[in-house]
Amino acid sequence: MTRDFHRPGRSAVYACDGMVATSHPLASLAAVETLRAGGSAADAAVAAVALLSVIEPHMTGIGGDCFCLVAQPGRPVWGYNGSGRSGAAMSLERMQAEGLAGAIPEDSIHAVTVPGAIDAWDALLRAHGRLGLERALAPAVRAAQDGYAVAPRIAHDWRLAADRLRRDPAAARHFLPSGPAPSEGDVVRLPALAATLSRIAREGRDAFYSGEVAADLVGTVRTRGGLLTEDDLAAHHGEAVDPISTNYRGLDIVELPPNGQGLAALLLLNILQQFDMSSLDPAGAERLHILLEAGRMAYAVRNTHLAEPSAMRASVPALLDRAFAAELADRLDPFRRVAVPPAPGPRGDTTLVTVVDRDRQAVALINSLFVPFGAAIATEKTGIMLHNRGMSFALDPGHPNCAGPRKRPMHTIIPALALRDGRCEMAFGVMGGSYQAMGHAHFISNLVDHGLDLQAAIDMPRVFFEGETTVVERGVSADAIAGLRDRGHDVTLRALPLGAAQAVRIDWERGVLIGASDGRKDGCALGY
Numbered sequence: 001m002t003r004d005f006h007r008p009g010r011s012a013v014y015a016c017d018g019m020v021a022t023s024h025p026l027a028s029l030a031a032v033e034t035l036r037a038g039g040s041a042a043d044a045a046v047a048a049v050a051l052l053s054v055i056e057p058h059m060t061g062i063g064g065d066c067f068c069l070v071a072q073p074g075r076p077v078w079g080y081n082g083s084g085r086s087g088a089a090m091s092l093e094r095m096q097a098e099g100l101a102g103a104i105p106e107d108s109i110h111a112v113t114v115p116g117a118i119d120a121w122d123a124l125l126r127a128h129g130r131l132g133l134e135r136a137l138a139p140a141v142r143a144a145q146d147g148y149a150v151a152p153r154i155a156h157d158w159r160l161a162a163d164r165l166r167r168d169p170a171a172a173r174h175f176l177p178s179g180p181a182p183s184e185g186d187v188v189r190l191p192a193l194a195a196t197l198s199r200i201a202r203e204g205r206d207a208f209y210s211g212e213v214a215a216d217l218v219g220t221v222r223t224r225g226g227l228l229t230e231d232d233l234a235a236h237h238g239e240a241v242d243p244i245s246t247n248y249r250g251l252d253i254v255e256l257p258p259n260g261q262g263l264a265a266l267l268l269l270n271i272l273q274q275f276d277m278s279s280l281d282p283a284g285a286e287r288l289h290i291l292l293e294a295g296r297m298a299y300a301v302r303n304t305h306l307a308e309p310s311a312m313r314a315s316v317p318a319l320l321d322r323a324f325a326a327e328l329a330d331r332l333d334p335f336r337r338v339a340v341p342p343a344p345g346p347r348g349d350t351t352l353v354t355v356v357d358r359d360r361q362a363v364a365l366i367n368s369l370f371v372p373f374g375a376a377i378a379t380e381k382t383g384i385m386l387h388n389r390g391m392s393f394a395l396d397p398g399h400p401n402c403a404g405p406r407k408r409p410m411h412t413i414i415p416a417l418a419l420r421d422g423r424c425e426m427a428f429g430v431m432g433g434s435y436q437a438m439g440h441a442h443f444i445s446n447l448v449d450h451g452l453d454l455q456a457a458i459d460m461p462r463v464f465f466e467g468e469t470t471v472v473e474r475g476v477s478a479d480a481i482a483g484l485r486d487r488g489h490d491v492t493l494r495a496l497p498l499g500a501a502q503a504v505r506i507d508w509e510r511g512v513l514i515g516a517s518d519g520r521k522d523g524c525a526l527g528y
Helices: 025-036 041-055 092-097 117-128 133-146 152-166 169-175 191-203 211-223 230-234 262-272 285-305 322-330 435-448 454-459 478-486
Strands: 013-015 019-022 065-071 078-082 239-241 244-248 251-255 349-356 362-370 416-420 423-430 463-466 469-472 490-493 501-507 512-517 524-527
Touching: 013 019, 013 524, 019 025, 019 041, 019 501, 019 512, 025 041, 025 133, 025 349, 025 524, 041 065, 041 117, 041 133, 041 191, 041 349, 041 362, 065 117, 065 416, 065 423, 078 117, 117 133, 117 362, 133 191, 152 169, 191 211, 211 230, 244 262, 251 262, 251 435, 262 285, 262 322, 262 435, 285 322, 285 435, 285 463, 285 478, 349 423, 349 501, 362 416, 362 423, 423 435, 435 454, 435 501, 454 501, 454 512, 469 478, 478 490
Parallel strands: 469 490
Antiparallel strands: 013 512, 019 349, 019 524, 065 078, 065 362, 078 239, 244 251, 251 416, 349 362, 416 423, 423 501, 463 469, 501 512, 512 524
């Protein structure tokens, strides 16, 4: 489907040797430069995400977590779970004694878990890279040291988070050095973070998990009443994992297993497969209603079952069984909204990098602080913004995702791949906190059921649910909104757009790569 060139918009990007899609042009450029210097897609992905940790600091950072998937011809898909664990001293009883009930607040020091990003970058480079960590971190070091101009969407989000940053002296010192949040076009330097990145580049991943950097991180947390120790950081290692998948009308969609919510995306696709989605208007109320209702059911399963794998009581195969999806689909009424336990809204956002290189190694990598600027707590000397993934723990002793010692929380960030007949066809992802599983299913349906091109599939207006409210983007038509209301949805316009997507597709027949990047962020696809 060709876009209407009379209308504003962007085309998909075509190239032969390498393709990158990220949420910032400078990150896309850094990745392409890495590819042209002889690096693999893995090298390029780490170069891009490390730079994003400097120039998109509210979304991602070395104080966050990372997940990635890698496909290359003739080899099994490689997955890495780079999420960190709670401290050994974490317990439900301790949280209750501190007056916490139901959930850990986003700004609580107890939401800070061990950051897994640096370990994940190192593991990815060791398994699939050519150039090493020092080369990959070089663009990030330069940007933090010499300064970078703030992009428009980043300036907008930074301004919204300024009050949270002011509550923490170190966060304000590092990320609000002039007082107010920077405006678009302002040049920002992060000297403390530059020094930290330089140390890691020289000394390797252990420079983050031990020594002065770890001591500063732990000291920052302990001073504010947190439970992490240097032993907790030293003990951290991510995990290479076997991906999980489902087939959606001939396309194998590959996700990482729990503790991430990729399972919810696959379950949602299994439910949608019970309906003739291609016969529906892609922007119409009937299709959006089915997407919403299938999503609410999949998220109810997510909220009941997803957790650290060792704590789950329902198996992944059972939750992805087609008969289970058919049972859920039978509960869906195409004409009315039905009662389903409400799911939380998208409370965070993140950065996603997709890269395919000349050898057709394909990488989807996602790195996050969760809520913008994470816990809004920064390390005193080293300038690291700390994430708040621990807020996803339940504080219910009967829940598999209940907070506990050395435990990984349920995670929202999910990179993905699409394979056909065992060959990787696409690296993709849709950012946006809890929305991501819904975003994956909506995007894949746009491509498979409605034949949209890569960029058009990303650009389609989005809908989701926040509690009992259905939220829509401004692009959803008045007729579609009226149709959703007729079906029982309490519809409201969302203040911010829902997430953002990046994708790179491989056209094996023509030897061409196709990239697309979401206009909801500042980024672009770039190839050579």
